[in-house]
Structure formats: structure tokens, C-alpha cells
Amino acid sequence: MTADSERPGSAGSPSAPGGAGAGEPEAASRRRRSPWARFVALPAGLRITSYVAVVLVLVLVALTTTSVVLVRRSFPQTSGTVEVTGIDGPVEVLRDAAGIPQVYADSTEDLMFAQGYVSAQERFYEMDVRRHATAGRLAELFGEDALASDLAVRTLGWRRVAEAELPLLAPETRVALDAYAKGVNEYLDGRPTSRISLEYVVLGAGGLDYSPEPWTSVDSLAWLKAMAWDLRGNMTDEIDRVLAIDAVGRERAEELYPAYDYRASDPIVTQGAVIDDVFEQDASAGGTRNPKRPPTGPALDRDRREVATSLAAVSSVDSLGQGVGRMPAWLGEGDGLGSNAWVVSGDHTDSGAPLLAADPHLGVSAPGPWLQVGLHCRSISAACPYDVAGYSFSGVPGVIVGHNASIAWGFSNLGADVSDLYVERITDGTARRGRQEAAVRERQETVEVEGGDDVTITVRTTDHGPIVSDVDEALSLVADAAPLKGRQRFGSGAGQEYAVSLSWTGFTPSPTADAILGLNRAGGWDAFRQALSSFAAPAQNVVYADRDGHIGYQATGLAPIRKSGNDGRLPSAGWRAENDWTGEFVPFDGLPSVLDPDGGVVVAANQAVAERDYPYFLTGDWDHGYRAERISSLLEAALVPTDSDSSGTVSLEEMTAMQLDDRTPLGPVLTPYLLDVELPSGYFSAGQRLLQGWDFGQPAGSAAAAYFNAVWRNLLELTFHDELPEALWPDGGQRWVAVVTELLEDPVDPYWDDVGTEDRETRDMIIERALRDARDELTSRQAVRAVEWTWGGLHELDLRSQPLGEWGNGAERALFNRGDRDVGGGPTSVNATAWDAASGYEVSTAPSMRMVVSLDGGDGLDRSRWINLTGVSGHAFDAHYTDQTERWLDGRTLPWPFSEDAVRDAAQDTLVLRPASGS
Incomplete structure (x- = not known):
């Protein structure tokens, strides 16, 4: 060379x-x-x-x-x-x-x-x-x-x-x-x-x-x-539910997992039904002859109780995932992981062409997960069919999210429950399956350790999947504490043990890579859906728009069909056949989809996918839809004609601004309770006064947002830390917003009481303590004068290189990390900068990129805008390592040239x- x-x-x-x-x-x-x-x-x-x-x-x-x-x-x-x-x-x-x-x-x-x-x-x-x-x-x-x-x-x-x-x-x-x-x-x-x-x-x-x-x-x-x-879904939730049941009992544990409220948040697709395993968007009633939704009757409830009771000893574990959980959080994990994606038809835009927006919420790092790129064949033909630009993963050919010359697409996580834990009953190398014994397969794996001795392990696999308790202490305790029904008959002699295995759709070899490149080549709705039919994992929501003016949505990915004994919410007894997967998946044609929906808008922000009568079970743990509802309300407001804008349409600039909306849905719910508490005038009431007239926005410079979030964090600690093991301490994300919203309606709910005191605390007592503690915390952290507090001063973005920025020494971290930037937003805001209330205010996941695509005719695609969390380069001192970060922080975007003339004009x-x- x-x-x-x-x-x-x-x-x-x-x-x-x-x-x-x-x-x-x-x-x-x-x-x-x-x-x-x-x-x-x-x-x-x-x-x-x-x-x-x-x-x-x-x-x-x-x-x-x-x-x-x-x-x-x-x-x-x-x-x-x-x-x-x-x-x-x-x-x-x-x-x-x-x-x-x-x-x-x-x-x-x-x-x-x-x-x-x-x-x-x-x-x-x-x-x-x-x-x-x-x-x-x-x-x-x-x-x-x-x-x-x-x-x-x-x-x-x-x-x-x-x-x-x-x-x-x-x-x-x-x-x-x-x-x-x-x-x-x-x-x-x-x-x-x-x-x-x-x-x-x-x-x-x-x-x-x-x-x-x-x-x-x-x-x-x-x-x-x-x-x-x-x-992947709710694997950790399965164990968390067990811990919660053991800590506070079944009834109170259910309060920590509130059901999705279809009255408060519309699903993504609000029309259509499944007829003979095919989702038909114009159907008014379903006609599936054999719905596969798992029942929730006595048999399933009995199995849940057995699992919960038998795993009681797991409550002694302070942190889960000591093996599985040590894997680098390349894309982020936890309640903040999600995405916004929405599309508006040309009937509602100022240009008369569709607009599509997307901003996946992933783990923060330097460099960020995305590499922007354009891939253009000089002459489109069968030998070279690509004319596409967008965001790729380093190491993967093609464009993952973006647009080509004909269509645009954006992803958000479907949230389907695609993994289940099974407690296995093993005797002398075989696992019990009903009345039969199935061989446990084994293989040797040797890991070379720099500066240390090689480590060899035996990987065991059952018919359900690999035995993960062998490499995870917490899951090992789950296995040891899982007698379940029939323990006496099983005994505890030599060669007999309990273990925990994992079923996951990602273990099924599938041609997902075909889907990525198929999307890059797709020229319309049919080709788009054909490409997505190969997309197996992760299960995703995909919004769509094309140059012909169409918009749409397609759910994609493998979703298992479970037998009658298993709804995926708790670990299941692996020896009971009714807990198994059927071996079939929800058919692609049966997954919700819609082309040119009624209303001309699709919003996919991790909320439920379809109405409650959808016949296939996808998950019982949907995101509660706060971001989706806010996006929908912003669009509805933009589409109402006003004196200043009689068109009642939305522009590309307005779509970009919506991605930056930092309003917290918890604000209007909790703030009245906070203002209703009488505090001594002066020092303690100074923070409370900030909330009077607060618009519930969370810009980085907001003193009110700083105080509100400090109160929220202290409220969660005072309410839940006394009864829940550390592994379950609230992170403050969307599920906990739903939990506390319901809890506020009962001032004497047992959760308000601090079991460590002789008094019986009530809601108002805990709220007052949280207000006082937040005042002291912000005085210590930032300033005595409340007006000098800032939300960004607490809520900082630290871009860490993986993994030297985590595991390296101080000098290595200083070389490759870029941090301490003040950030607004929050986990349930459209501008979803999540933080973990159990550990602090630092940003854990965030919009990893933002894009708004204009599907105008001619060279209209050149009007599109994009921005990355960091930059193109992975070289720590290159000019493009984090050169897009300041724009990202300020809510600005970059021009996105696509036509060859525009690309050449922009080239340096x-x-x-x-x-x-x-x-």
C-alpha cells in the first residue's frame, strides 16, 4: 500500500x-x-x-x-x-x-x-x-x-x-x-x-x-x-420481582410494577386487528382462531407463588448480575434505555412532504455508538444498488438508521419480553423435563487473562439455553434456593443440584444482517416490510416515510409464543412443560403495522404497541408512555391553526425543537403536594418557592429543576430504601414515576412508613423530610442561595471511553474521557437524559444522536438535519472526537447533504x- x-x-x-x-x-x-x-x-x-x-x-x-x-x-x-x-x-x-x-x-x-x-x-x-x-x-x-x-x-x-x-x-x-x-x-x-x-x-x-x-x-x-x-427485555425484572415479593410480600410488590394505563397513553397503533395470524390495519375486530396470550388464572398464579417463596434466600444479595452484569454497557441498560421515533404525513407539514424524526437513547461514551456515513453508487444498478446515508455501527457494513433516495426509517425499542429464566433440576448431568430426563450438554471454554493465568470453565446448556447461574453469583443463589414443588422427592444428594438457565431469542441464528442491507436498498413500503421480515433481534419499532408521501409503522423481531404456564414475569420451573416456549414465534405478518394511518401521525416512544385486545403476548412491562404522550401533545398543538400560524402545520425546525423538550411529566403530579407542605420561612422555604410558577421544564440552568429533582431523589430514598434491598432501590425512571403517582393518592400507604423508626410516617411527613433534605443537599453541593442552583450542575454528562475510561488508571481516564458538561432533561422527558436516583444525578443514557429527515421531492432530502452525541472520530485528540457534542448540548444540528452536488459542495x-x- x-x-x-x-x-x-x-x-x-x-x-x-x-x-x-x-x-x-x-x-x-x-x-x-x-x-x-x-x-x-x-x-x-x-x-x-x-x-x-x-x-x-x-x-x-x-x-x-x-x-x-x-x-x-x-x-x-x-x-x-x-x-x-x-x-x-x-x-x-x-x-x-x-x-x-x-x-x-x-x-x-x-x-x-x-x-x-x-x-x-x-x-x-x-x-x-x-x-x-x-x-x-x-x-x-x-x-x-x-x-x-x-x-x-x-x-x-x-x-x-x-x-x-x-x-x-x-x-x-x-x-x-x-x-x-x-x-x-x-x-x-x-x-x-x-x-x-x-x-x-x-x-x-x-x-x-x-x-x-x-x-x-x-x-x-x-x-x-x-x-x-x-x-433484550425484562430478564433482570424477573429476579427483581422475586426480591420484591420476598421483601414486602406479593400484594405490595405488585404496587412496584403498575400495569400499563391504556386510558392515559395511546398505543403506537390504534387501529386494525389480527385475522388468521395477519394484522390487518382496516379490520375492526380480530379473527384469530387460536390466540396465544398466556393465561393469568389459578395455575399460573400458583406457579408464581411457588417460585417467589422458594427463592426467598435471594433477598440477601445486594447487587445482581455479578457475572452477566459486569459486561460493558455498550448501549446502556436500565430504565432509561429507549428511543423516540415519530413521523408526520405531508398533510400536516409546511412542505407538504413527510417528516421523520428519531433519537435512540443509548449509553453515553466517547466515542458515541454511531458513525455517520453516506454510501453512494455512482450509477444505481443490480451490481451497485446503494444510495443511502445515516448512522452505522463501527464494524457493521451499511447504514442502521437513516434514509436512502426513496425512503427514511427510524428505530425505537419494541420492549418485547424475549428472554426467560428457568430453574433447572439437574441429576448426574441430566435435566428434568416433565417425566423425562434430557442431557445437559457441556463444552470447555478457556479465557486468556493478560498478566494472569488462563481460566477454563465448563459451559453447560439445557434445552432451555445456557446455564447462566454457573457464572453469576446472584443467579447461583437463585438456583440453590429453588426447591419449588417436588423438592422432597428430588432430594439433595451427590450429583443433584438446581441451576438457572436462560432462553433468549438472540440464541436463534437469524439473518438480521440481511434486514439492515435490505432497508438500505428498499424503494418503497413493500420492500421495507420485506427487509424487516428478516430482522430477528433486537425486537424493534420502525417508523417509515417515503418520497411518494406515504408514512407507516412496522413492529419487527422475534417474539416467543409461550405455553400456558409462563408469562415471563418470574423465573419458571424448568421441569414443568407448561412453562416452555412453544418453539414458535409471533408471525411477522401478525405483528402490528400500519400504512398511512388515520390522523397522519405515528409516534413510537416505547409505549404499548397495540390495543389491549391484541391477541399475542409481547410483554407485560411496557414503558408507561410519558414521552409518547408528550410528543403527541406537542404535535397536536403544532397542528392547531393560530393567529401567528394559520397553516396548522409542522416544520422541520419545529420537529427538531420537539426533540429537545425537557418537560417532566412528574412535575404537574408531584409539585402540588410539595407546595402544600408548610415549611419554616427563610432557609427551608427558599427551595420550595422556586416551584411556585415553575413550568416543569428542566433546562440545565434551572434552579427549580435542580430542587425538584433533588426532592424526587430524596423522596425515593426515604420511601423505599428502608424496605427494599439495595438491588431494588429506585432509579427514578418511568416505572417509578407511575409507582409514586399512584402512591400519592394514599397518604397512609405502608410504603410511606419508615420501618426503622418507632413512629408511623405518612405521605406528608416523608414529603416534608424530602424537601428539607433536598435543601441541605443542594446547599452542600452548590450554594446557600437557592437561586444559584442549576440542574445541569447536578446532572452532568461524562463521556467515558470504553473500557479504558472505566477500568484504566487516572492518567488513562484523563486521556480518553471527556466529561463534566451540564445537561438538561430527564429520563421521562422527550430529551431523555436518564440518571439513576439510587446513585446520583450523572447522565447514564441519553439521545445518542438526533435526526430529522425531510422527504421533499427533488433535492429536498438535503434539507434534512442530523447530529451525533460525540463525533466521527475515535481518536482521542482528533478534531472530530467530540466536535458535535457542543452542538448536541445546545440543541443544534448539522446540515445533512445527500445529493451529490450538495455533498461535493460541503466537502473539505x-x-x-x-x-x-x-x-
Whole structure:
């Protein structure tokens, strides 16, 4: 590979990476422990301050002369010409002022090759860490800190499933995956790690001797497993319910899981019905002859009681998921995980063309999860059918969310319950299934640990799935405490045990990658739905708009059909056949969908998908719909003609502004109770006065929002921490808003009482304490004068690099993390910046990007707008590492050029990939 022009320091000596093919990567070469370790213990009598001072001087001198070279050495070349092996014709990569690449090629192979090449330029370290995570090999890079994660992933077998998916894919998908991998490997070929990413320099300085393996198609597929895992449904809720029942009893535990209120929040699809397994949007009544909704009668209730009683000992566990939960939160997890997606027909827009908005709420990190890109065939044909732009995942070819020349689409999490835990009764290597015994399958997995000994485990699998209690202490206690019905007959002798297995739709090999590239090529509603029929995991809501003026919605993903004994809310007895899945899934044609719905608007913000009479059971744990209702009300207000706007339409700018709405739905519910408490004038009432006339908005600079959220956090602590184990302490998200909303109506509900005191506390007593405690907390944290408080001063965004920003030392965290930015919003606001009330106010999940697509005719797509949480680059000191963050914070967006003229007008750098001579 040669280059006509390159950034300073980008050349380097050859260092060919070793590796394997499409299967499990071979273990990298042995790691050496840092030779610096011997200097950790200082000689006796040496003053540490003198030692540090000398070192700092030496370091500063060294940094002055070498830091620029070290840092810039891995920056991508963005202009000039590079000769590469693996393409048939020249490829152009045009980058705009934000560094966003738009690729132009003459064939699918060349286009995807270039996407792989560019992804490796910008984000290879991120890609490499992700593939180690999804293969259960993080400990090879990061040592024992990553071991628990690796053991859990090896048990789940993500990469094994990805390998099984590869032969299921369509030929055109295989072509794209293979070409993408070739592009990545062409970039790596002969390139030392210091020219790939600064993180490798840091890891090497710590003693890691490492060269990346070649990228494979399976690496791309395995990352889709991680995405599906983070959006899998209510697995932790199953255990949490057991803990809650044990702590406060069944009846009071049910208060913590209020049912979805269809009167307060409309589902996504409000028309149609299922007839003979097909959802028909114009049907007025269902005609399915054999509904599969699990019953909730006496048999199911009895099984729930048995599980809850038998797992009582689990209440001693303070934190769940000590194995499974140690996996990096690549996409975020918890109540804040969700998304907004909505679409408005041209009948209601100022342009007369549809507008589509989306902003997935995922975990915050640096870099963020998305890489913006455009993929354009110079001439559209069967050999090169792509003209698409949007957001991709580093390591995965194509565009995940965005638009092509004909259609636009956006995702939000469906929230279907696609995972179940089973308590297994095992005797001498077999698991009880009804009156039969089924063999428990075993395989050996060895995890290499940097700086430590290899760890070998035996992974066991039942007919339900892998036994996860073997690598998770909390689930192991669940297994040990699960006699359930028949324990006396089972006994507790040698060779007999209880264990917990996991069923998950993500274990079913499926061609989800076909769906991604099918969406990229789709030219209309039928092709859109055809593509989504291959989308297996994670289950998603997908909103749609096209250039012909149509809008729509389609639910997609595998949703299991359960037998009569299981509704997925609690772990089930694995030996009882009525608890099993049937082996069938809700048919794709039976999932809710609608084209050009009545009203001309679709809002999909994680609320219920269809009306309560929908015959298939999807989940009992819908998001309560606060964001969906707020978006709908904002749209309704915008569509009402006024004196200043007689059109009664919505504009692209108004849609963008709606994404920033920070109103809390809890505000109008809780604030009257807070104002009704009489506090002493002066110090304590100063915060309370901020709430008088408050509009319930939560901008970063709001003193009222700071006080309200501090009161909310203290209220949750005072109300629930005394009775619930720490693992169940409220995070303050949408479920807890629903819980407290109902609780406020009963001033003497037992939850208000503090069981640690002799008094019997009531609602008003707890509210008063929360008001006082919040005042003291904000005085300590921010200022004595209440008007000087700010919500953003509590609610900060810290962008951490994964995983060095979490597991690294202080210097490593300082190098790669970018943090302490004041942020507005909250978990139930449209601007969904979630925080965990059990631990603090720091942002845990947030809109990972925002986009609004205009489906105007001609070059109207060029009116679209987009923004990323961080930036295109994964290089910590590159100009595009977090260059979009300030705009994201301010609610601003970037132009989204799509037509070739607009892309070329916006281009500031052009890199040409040219076939190498003789290749």
C-alpha cells in the first residue's frame, strides 16, 4: 500500500497482523506483564512528593517533544490518493467540516470495502474492543477486570451464534460483509498499532504485547448480538420481582410494577386487528382462531407463588448480575434505555412532504455508538444498488438508521419480553423435563487473562439455553434456593443440584444482517416490510416515510409464543412443560403495522404497541408512555391553526425543537403536594418557592429543576430504601414515576412508613423530610442561595471511553474521557437524559444522536438535519472526537447533504482509494 500524501507521522514499518478466518479468532500472542510493576513499591525513606516531582518534570519534557507525534500518528489520512489492494476501480471518500465521510464507488464490493477502510481509519480500536467483548476475550487486553464479562459472554456464546448465522445470509449480504472485512484488513495491513490508535500505545506502555487479528465477517455479526442483548427485555425484572415479593410480600410488590394505563397513553397503533395470524390495519375486530396470550388464572398464579417463596434466600444479595452484569454497557441498560421515533404525513407539514424524526437513547461514551456515513453508487444498478446515508455501527457494513433516495426509517425499542429464566433440576448431568430426563450438554471454554493465568470453565446448556447461574453469583443463589414443588422427592444428594438457565431469542441464528442491507436498498413500503421480515433481534419499532408521501409503522423481531404456564414475569420451573416456549414465534405478518394511518401521525416512544385486545403476548412491562404522550401533545398543538400560524402545520425546525423538550411529566403530579407542605420561612422555604410558577421544564440552568429533582431523589430514598434491598432501590425512571403517582393518592400507604423508626410516617411527613433534605443537599453541593442552583450542575454528562475510561488508571481516564458538561432533561422527558436516583444525578443514557429527515421531492432530502452525541472520530485528540457534542448540548444540528452536488459542495477533504498497480 502506498500513499501520495499523508498526515505527519502516518508512515510506519510493516507489522503484519496474524489471525484466523471467519471462525473463532486464534488467541493473540502471549501478553507480558508491565516491567514497571516492580517500581510500584518505592524504596523506604524516599519522599513520594520528591519522587513525583522528578517524574513529572521528566514526563513534561518528554511530552513536549513526543506527544504530538504519538497522538497524531494514528490520525486518518483524509486527502490525497492511496493505492490499495482489493478494489476494482477508484473510490472517492468526501469528508465535510465535521469529518463525516460520504463514499462514492461503482460496485457493491468497492463501496463496502471503502466503508470498512474508513471505519478502520476512524474507529478500529473501538471495533477491536467490541469484537473482543462479543467473543469473551476482553481479559486478553485488560486483565482480570474483564474476566467476569468474558465468562458471561462465553457462557452466552454470542460468537458461536454469529458463526451459525453466517451461512444463513443472502449472497448479497455475504458480499457486503466480505468486502467490508477486506477494507478493514487493507487498512491494517503492515500498520503498527501505534498508527492505528493511541489506546494501543497506552496498552503497550503497560506491557501488552499485541497485534490485531484480521477482521472477519463473523466479527461484524457478533456485534449485532451485543446490540440485541442490551435491548433484550425484562430478564433482570424477573429476579427483581422475586426480591420484591420476598421483601414486602406479593400484594405490595405488585404496587412496584403498575400495569400499563391504556386510558392515559395511546398505543403506537390504534387501529386494525389480527385475522388468521395477519394484522390487518382496516379490520375492526380480530379473527384469530387460536390466540396465544398466556393465561393469568389459578395455575399460573400458583406457579408464581411457588417460585417467589422458594427463592426467598435471594433477598440477601445486594447487587445482581455479578457475572452477566459486569459486561460493558455498550448501549446502556436500565430504565432509561429507549428511543423516540415519530413521523408526520405531508398533510400536516409546511412542505407538504413527510417528516421523520428519531433519537435512540443509548449509553453515553466517547466515542458515541454511531458513525455517520453516506454510501453512494455512482450509477444505481443490480451490481451497485446503494444510495443511502445515516448512522452505522463501527464494524457493521451499511447504514442502521437513516434514509436512502426513496425512503427514511427510524428505530425505537419494541420492549418485547424475549428472554426467560428457568430453574433447572439437574441429576448426574441430566435435566428434568416433565417425566423425562434430557442431557445437559457441556463444552470447555478457556479465557486468556493478560498478566494472569488462563481460566477454563465448563459451559453447560439445557434445552432451555445456557446455564447462566454457573457464572453469576446472584443467579447461583437463585438456583440453590429453588426447591419449588417436588423438592422432597428430588432430594439433595451427590450429583443433584438446581441451576438457572436462560432462553433468549438472540440464541436463534437469524439473518438480521440481511434486514439492515435490505432497508438500505428498499424503494418503497413493500420492500421495507420485506427487509424487516428478516430482522430477528433486537425486537424493534420502525417508523417509515417515503418520497411518494406515504408514512407507516412496522413492529419487527422475534417474539416467543409461550405455553400456558409462563408469562415471563418470574423465573419458571424448568421441569414443568407448561412453562416452555412453544418453539414458535409471533408471525411477522401478525405483528402490528400500519400504512398511512388515520390522523397522519405515528409516534413510537416505547409505549404499548397495540390495543389491549391484541391477541399475542409481547410483554407485560411496557414503558408507561410519558414521552409518547408528550410528543403527541406537542404535535397536536403544532397542528392547531393560530393567529401567528394559520397553516396548522409542522416544520422541520419545529420537529427538531420537539426533540429537545425537557418537560417532566412528574412535575404537574408531584409539585402540588410539595407546595402544600408548610415549611419554616427563610432557609427551608427558599427551595420550595422556586416551584411556585415553575413550568416543569428542566433546562440545565434551572434552579427549580435542580430542587425538584433533588426532592424526587430524596423522596425515593426515604420511601423505599428502608424496605427494599439495595438491588431494588429506585432509579427514578418511568416505572417509578407511575409507582409514586399512584402512591400519592394514599397518604397512609405502608410504603410511606419508615420501618426503622418507632413512629408511623405518612405521605406528608416523608414529603416534608424530602424537601428539607433536598435543601441541605443542594446547599452542600452548590450554594446557600437557592437561586444559584442549576440542574445541569447536578446532572452532568461524562463521556467515558470504553473500557479504558472505566477500568484504566487516572492518567488513562484523563486521556480518553471527556466529561463534566451540564445537561438538561430527564429520563421521562422527550430529551431523555436518564440518571439513576439510587446513585446520583450523572447522565447514564441519553439521545445518542438526533435526526430529522425531510422527504421533499427533488433535492429536498438535503434539507434534512442530523447530529451525533460525540463525533466521527475515535481518536482521542482528533478534531472530530467530540466536535458535535457542543452542538448536541445546545440543541443544534448539522446540515445533512445527500445529493451529490450538495455533498461535493460541503466537502473539505477528498481521499481517493485507487487500485494498486498490478493488483
